[in-house]
Amino acid sequence: xxxxxxxxxxxxxxxxxxxxxxxxxxxxxxxxxxxxxxxxxxxxxxxxxxxxxxxxxxxxxxxxxxxxxxxxxxxxxxxxxxxxxxxxxxxxxxxxxxxxxxxxxxxxxxxxxxxxxxxxxxxxxxxxxxxxxxxxxxxxxxxxxxxxxxxxxxxxxxxxxxxxxxxxxxxxxxxxxxxxxxxxxxxxxxxxxxxxxxxxxxxxxxxxxxxxxxxxxxxxx
Ligand code: C5P
Numbered sequence: 001x002x003x004x005x006x007x008x009x010x011x012x013x014x015x016x017x018x019x020x021x022x023x024x025x026x027x028x029x030x031x032x033x034x035x036x037x038x039x040x041x042x043x044x045x046x047x048x049x050x051x052x053x054x055x056x057x058x059x060x061x062x063x064x065x066x067x068x069x070x071x072x073x074x075x076x077x078x079x080x081x082x083x084x085x086x087x088x089x090x091x092x093x094x095x096x097x098x099x100x101x102x103x104x105x106x107x108x109x110x111x112x113x114x115x116x117x118x119x120x121x122x123x124x125x126x127x128x129x130x131x132x133x134x135x136x137x138x139x140x141x142x143x144x145x146x147x148x149x150x151x152x153x154x155x156x157x158x159x160x161x162x163x164x165x166x167x168x169x170x171x172x173x174x175x176x177x178x179x180x181x182x183x184x185x186x187x188x189x190x191x192x193x194x195x196x197x198x199x200x201x202x203x204x205x206x207x208x209x210x211x212x213x214x215x216x217x218x219x220x221x
Contacts, residue, residue: 014091018056023107023109037094055070056071073098089138101122129160140164145169187208
């Protein structure tokens with residue numbers, strides 16, 4: 001649609017892979033490129049929404065007109081998102097949040113000494129699940145990257161995290177992996193309905209996702 005059908009809507013999008021510090025010069029991360037989140041921000045802006053992008057460093061250009069909040073770790077992302085949650089209408093969590101972080105963040109650079117080094121990890125908070133607990137009117141959209149049993153895991157996450165939409169991709173399919181400009185997804189809603197989409201650009205997928213968000217918002221009033 002060419003119209004500004006999201007005018008007045010406040011949208012918060014997360015993007016990129018979190019960085020979990022080991023010491024001042026090292027961190028653990030994942031292969032997320034941030035491209036899906038940035039495409040979503042671009043599309044929400046195009047439709048007239050007020051957009052906040054909570055992002056890790058990705059090297060991508062920030063879409064013009066976005067309010068950017070730079071974060072690194074899952075805990076920083078959690079703080080940034082929770083602080084703003086009450087003031088937004090839609091949250092799309094495209095970020096790849098690390099499931100675990102190093103238990104200890106060394107204040108000084110680790111020195112190379114022993115042949116073996118054990119790194120102990122602890123679970124990160126699940127930001128989206130926390131939003132699902134807190135939400136009142138907000139439309140919540142999650143992403144899931146799976147390698148098997150896509151539908152089972154996607155629906156389980158949608159219910160467990162109290163989401164409105166779950167965008168699930170099978171990362172084993174060519175054209176659906178990390179860092180690509182395209183994606184192949186199935187979108188699930190709370191009614192258990194699913195829409196299986198063909199290979200498309202992340203820009204086009206962003207349009208499809210916000211079409212569904214608008215449907216949910218307009219069905220409420
Ligand atoms: O990691 P998982 O497959 O459960 O991720 C599903 C959704 O939950 C994604 O939208 C992701 O951004 C979000 N998530 C989160 N905090 C975590 C883990 C995942 O917000 N610690």
